[in-house]
Amino acid sequence: MSVLNILVYCPDNDTLANMLRIIAIESAWDAKGTTSDEEAIELFQYRGYDLVILSGLTDVKIEAKLKAMFTRLNKQINILIYAGGDDWFLTAQINTIMGMSNENMLVKDNPFG
Numbered sequence: 001m002s003v004l005n006i007l008v009y010c011p012d013n014d015t016l017a018n019m020l021r022i023i024a025i026e027s028a029w030d031a032k033g034t035t036s037d038e039e040a041i042e043l044f045q046y047r048g049y050d051l052v053i054l055s056g057l058t059d060v061k062i063e064a065k066l067k068a069m070f071t072r073l074n075k076q077i078n079i080l081i082y083a084g085g086d087d088w089f090l091t092a093q094i095n096t097i098m099g100m101s102n103e104n105m106l107v108k109d110n111p112f113g
Helices: 013-024 038-046 062-074 087-097
Strands: 002-010 029-034 051-055 078-082
Touching: 002 013, 002 038, 013 029, 013 051, 013 087, 029 038, 038 062, 051 062, 051 087, 062 078, 078 087
Parallel strands: 002 029, 002 051, 051 078
Antiparallel strands: none
């Protein structure tokens, strides 16, 4: 099983600590977090990440800057904007965006037919 490398940016120390605590519960996930947008860019350049999580508390201009920089450096990077919620919700969002859901969903081409 490979490790999912996650970079977390959140301007609030307490929220960042909580997000990292939630991620640390999953043994196959490794996360590094920062409250500095400049440090986030440096970390991204230094290490290959599979997922970037930007807190919903992020200033709109900083969010745009980070998204532009990360996608310029890696066009395939997954970026999750986490607006908050229960602990399980962050885990569910990570699983969903990374396509790691174990649930088989029925997909109908025409839900009306």
